[in-house]
Amino acid sequence: MTFDPVHACVLAFQGLYPVDQAGSTALEQLGRVQAMVRGETIQPAGQPCRTLYFVAEGSVRIHSMPDGHDVTERIVLAGGFAARGESLFDQSTVDKGIECLEDGVLVALPTSALFAAFEAHRPLERAFYKMVERDYVRQIKRLERIQTLSPAERYARLLDEEPELLQHVPLKHLASYLGITPESLSRIRARRT
Amino acid sequence: MTFDPVHACVLAFQGLYPVDQAGSTALEQLGRVQAMVRGETIQPAGQPCRTLYFVAEGSVRIHSMPDGHDVTERIVLAGGFAARGESLFDQSTVDKGIECLEDGVLVALPTSALFAAFEAHRPLERAFYKMVERDYVRQIKRLERIQTLSPAERYARLLDEEPELLQHVPLKHLASYLGITPESLSRIRARRT
DNA sequence: CGAGGCCTTGACCGCGGTCAATGCCCGTGG
DNA sequence: CCACGGGCATTGACCGCGGTCAAGGCCTCG
Numbered sequence: 001m002t003f004d005p006v007h008a009c010v011l012a013f014q015g016l017y018p019v020d021q022a023g024s025t026a027l028e029q030l031g032r033v034q035a036m037v038r039g040e041t042i043q044p045a046g047q048p049c050r051t052l053y054f055v056a057e058g059s060v061r062i063h064s065m066p067d068g069h070d071v072t073e074r075i076v077l078a079g080g081f082a083a084r085g086e087s088l089f090d091q092s093t094v095d096k097g098i099e100c101l102e103d104g105v106l107v108a109l110p111t112s113a114l115f116a117a118f119e120a121h122r123p124l125e126r127a128f129y130k131m132v133e134r135d136y137v138r139q140i141k142r143l144e145r146i147q148t149l150s151p152a153e154r155y156a157r158l159l160d161e162e163p164e165l166l167q168h169v170p171l172k173h174l175a176s177y178l179g180i181t182p183e184s185l186s187r188i189r190a191r192r193t
Numbered sequence: 194m195t196f197d198p199v200h201a202c203v204l205a206f207q208g209l210y211p212v213d214q215a216g217s218t219a220l221e222q223l224g225r226v227q228a229m230v231r232g233e234t235i236q237p238a239g240q241p242c243r244t245l246y247f248v249a250e251g252s253v254r255i256h257s258m259p260d261g262h263d264v265t266e267r268i269v270l271a272g273g274f275a276a277r278g279e280s281l282f283d284q285s286t287v288d289k290g291i292e293c294l295e296d297g298v299l300v301a302l303p304t305s306a307l308f309a310a311f312e313a314h315r316p317l318e319r320a321f322y323k324m325v326e327r328d329y330v331r332q333i334k335r336l337e338r339i340q341t342l343s344p345a346e347r348y349a350r351l352l353d354e355e356p357e358l359l360q361h362v363p364l365k366h367l368a369s370y371l372g373i374t375p376e377s378l379s380r381i382r383a384r385r386t
Numbered sequence: 387c388g389a390g391g392c393c394t395t396g397a398c399c400g401c402g403g404t405c406a407a408t409g410c411c412c413g414t415g416g
Numbered sequence: 417c418c419a420c421g422g423g424c425a426t427t428g429a430c431c432g433c434g435g436t437c438a439a440g441g442c443c444t445c446g
Contacts, residue, residue, distance in 0.1 A: 150433085150434095151434070181435060183434085183437095187433090187434080188434095
């Protein structure tokens with residue numbers, strides 16, 4: 001085999017916290033590999049979030065549709081994890097969907113089984129919460145930027161801190177990710193001679 | 194005794210996850226009670242966050258000062274916890290301070306000792322991560338609002354979802370909390386006949 | 387070769403930012 | 417007890433950015 005998605009997922013966990021052998025194999029047995037094609041809806045809006053996804057190849061975005069406008073809330077490139085945090089822990093329903101941006105493959109981890117595995121494998125639980133921590137900090141920084149910076153400055157920051165996104169994501173999604181319209185983003189780009 | 198701040202803090206933990214007797218007493222021994230007066234700086238900017246605060250009475254805000262402008266990032270009323278999440282886990286320095294908004298009393302929990310107690314008291318660790326979870330979800334929702342709503346709509350939401358803030362926090366801080374200037378907030382308020 | 391999606395450009399408008407002045411309430415000190 | 421001062425909220429005038437609506441060009445895919 002050339003590339004094992006599940007193994008990559010286990011490695012990603014181990015990169016967060018040293019997971020022991022038993023925890024790793026438990027995790028490995030949970031993972032379900034699943035292919036995705038561009039435009040496909042991985043998880044539709046209106047359902048509780050019962051699955052944590054590891055993006056082995058390709059990319060996805062999480063988005064909502066308040067009053068008919070498509071707003072992308074976050075973008076996950078290969079190597080990252082995707083889930084709708086508001087719903088992850090309490091299984092509340094959430095009006096957000098997960099959509100595939102580029103063909104690729106996912107590893108799906110059912111949260112019920114994952115959380116159950118925490119009882120027997122504390123390092124696994126620790127790794128998971130490291131993931132939440134990391135994401136929590138990212139949310140704080142993103143909020144800080146959107147709260148204090150102008151649209152033009154936010155775009156400049158994006159170029160500076162996550163330029164890879166430009167290679168993978170159409171501008172209209174980056175626009176709503178920045179909290180502005182596609183037209184504004186276009187003008188901002190034109191303005192920076 | 195009429196009111197024990199440390200005990201209130203322990204109860205707050207137990208409200209998040211059932212902490213056993215041993216964990217509760219361990220927590221109780223960590224807490225340091227400390228009074229605060231309005232305007233006082235609890236934690237100055239530029240330091241790593243080594244303390245988790247429980248606000249027993251009064252209220253505080255977390256704020257930063259990018260290019261000289263005071264931006265309040267979050268407001269914690271009595272019964273809540275306050276810490277600068279970006280720095281909590283990795284002890285990185287952070288340009289944010291904690292300031293007292295109303296006279297009151299805090300319970301200070303040194304993070305090093307708290308994290309150390311997790312090794313022996315798993316329920317305590319669980320309760321703490323429930324706290325992080327809850328806060329994580331709040332960040333997501335706040336980001337969502339600021340990303341998709343206009344300033345006027347954000348103020349309407351604030352009135353709707355956390356009207357208590359108006360009783361405790363001066364408008365200039367609410368303005369920066371909403372990501373707008375005090376003048377704009379004033380006009381928005383005037384506009385809603 | 388045609389159709390549709392995406393990015394761009396244009397014109398117009400209104401909201402919110404900025405700077406400045408006024409009024410109000412409070413605590414402080416004479 | 418009153419006078420003063422400072423911080424906070426408000427109001428006004430002005431301007432520019434970003435939102436909205438509409439049209440045009442380009443690429444990709446069927």
